[in-house]
Amino acid sequence: MQGRYARMSDMNLFADFEKRIKTTLEGLELIKAQETPVDLARVTVEPPRDQSHGDVATNAAMVLSKPLGTNPRALAEIIAEALRGDADVSEVSVAGPGFINIRLSTGYWQQLLSAMVSEGLNYGRSKVGAGHKANVEYVSANPTGPMHVGHCRGAVVGDALANLMDFAGYDVTKEYYINDAGSQIDVLARSVFLRYREALGETIGEIPSGLYPGDYLIPVGEALAAEYGPRLHAMPEEEWLPIVKEKSIEMMMALIRDDLAALNVHHDVFYSERTLHANGAQRIRQAINDLTFKGHVYRGTLPPPKGQLPEDWEDREQTLFRSTEVGDDIDRPLIKSDGSYTYFAADVAYFKDKFDRGYDEMIYVLGADHGGYVKRLEAVARAVSDGKAKLTVLLCQLVKLFREGEPVKMSKRSGNFVTLRDVVDEVGRDAVRFMMLYRKSSEPLDFDFAKVTEQSKDNPVFYVQYAHARCASVFRQAKDAFPDLDLATVDLASAAAEISDPNELQLVAKLAEYPRIVEAAAIAQEPHRLAFYLYDLASSFHSHWNKGKENPELRFVNDKNRQLSIARLGLVHAVACVLKSGLAITGTAAPEEMR
């Protein structure tokens, strides 16, 4: 058995057969006879659209017919004949315009299942990302208050993408950029100072407009009062401001980390924008010098904005990044007319820092409202890394909240917005996480509080978790049926090789898609594909379970047939592992029971 598994060059069935087919092609006389080497890059091996066609399909004949100067059907017949020599192939046929459909032997499926069981939770891991260092930056909410529901989607998508890429072999860092350097931090500090005075017993009345009114700043004021007493009050602003800033940022970040933890989001690196500004903005100066050295920086003026001219528009000379030469629509200011650095300048320095830390793939997960920022970030990547680093921006479209079909209204002004914590507390982190992934991120998402907590098959979160719980339930039943069976020591991997019912082999085929889905989703940076796959797998499992209602022979546990039951436990275990591993990537729990 080990020997058989060793022959499978890859746990990814399709990758395995791609290699086999390409090897077969290279061995064909017709191909060896060509003077110029034949390019096999466009040959793909995929699951056929319709299962009745077979288990594996390849377009080889259609892609190669032109360079070989033959017609696709005839070529397909030649290739098909060669593939029939593979012991794991039970049937090869040619269909349509020249597709080659391959049906695999029962033995192959059995060995594959056996290997899946052996791999357990590692089944599906890939090496496609090996050798790549990826930095996934997400959330990066301003440290001026608790996280708002609008941050949820980016947080979940970024986190799941990072998990997914890790599973696909990338060396991944989850990073959070703390915007702790801008003028909004001054506003924060002044708002907190008011709360500090309040904590000292002063009556502050209504919070002036332009300051943050939220109650969450009260504890910061109290902490300052407890720590400094009235001393801050006696200081001039330039003295108390840094102290209050420091404390405010620290406490706001603690708040945000708590919010993130509630969502099961954990970053590896929290990178402070202030470190770029430290020591006379050393990092930023270096980054700009670097760009200047490469000829990307000049002093000049920008053309006025197109369309409606702002009333306060005036022509000013600034230090500009010639981003138009690296794909941007307009050159971008690095230094303001008053000599201070723009936010964008810090971003250049931040990107350079990431590049210098050795990342070759930077991913920015942003809200759709930052769409206008994408081109300049890409320009930065090209200029700073000389095109060596890949930068991708994932734009998440907005989430609309509903309650029983009615849109939830939010007013930011009153400080009375829906927080991330409100949502997590009400529906649970699993529902939030899974539902945020159950849509392509470039598509707007409707989130209904009632629907996502519904305990029915109409709710994908419940449906997938329920499938996992059912798997656990099978094991509990097995224990009842065979009290002497020691599940800890029984060799499920070997036992699973006896599965032969076509319905069950279909389930194995569904499991066989997992590695392919992982790779495709990681490469496309689309974690939602995994969520859809899990739903699909759960659906196959439930459907098979339902067949057991009609036909007790198909039930997993049959107390009259111990050996068959154990073999089926192997299958159920494989299903449970894939569900659990996939759910873990989405950041959702895989419960043992649903009560």
Add this chain to the structure above:
RNA sequence: GGUCCCAUAGCUCAGCAGGAUAGAGCGCAGGAUUCCUAAUCCUGAGGCCGAUGGUUCGAAUCCAUCUGGGAUCACCA
């Protein structure tokens, strides 16, 4: 006005490094079941993949233009 995202069944959406008869859920129409392995199950009808051109043996998928929806435009962060 420029840029980006989107348009697929009645509804909500998958499908996209081009492939065969375009899928799922809900809803709808029929049928089964009161059983229990755990929150019913099975079957069916729904389509000019926004429009028009182009690339190709082959396009929902790639390119261009257009239409209709959303986002964005700054010495803000």
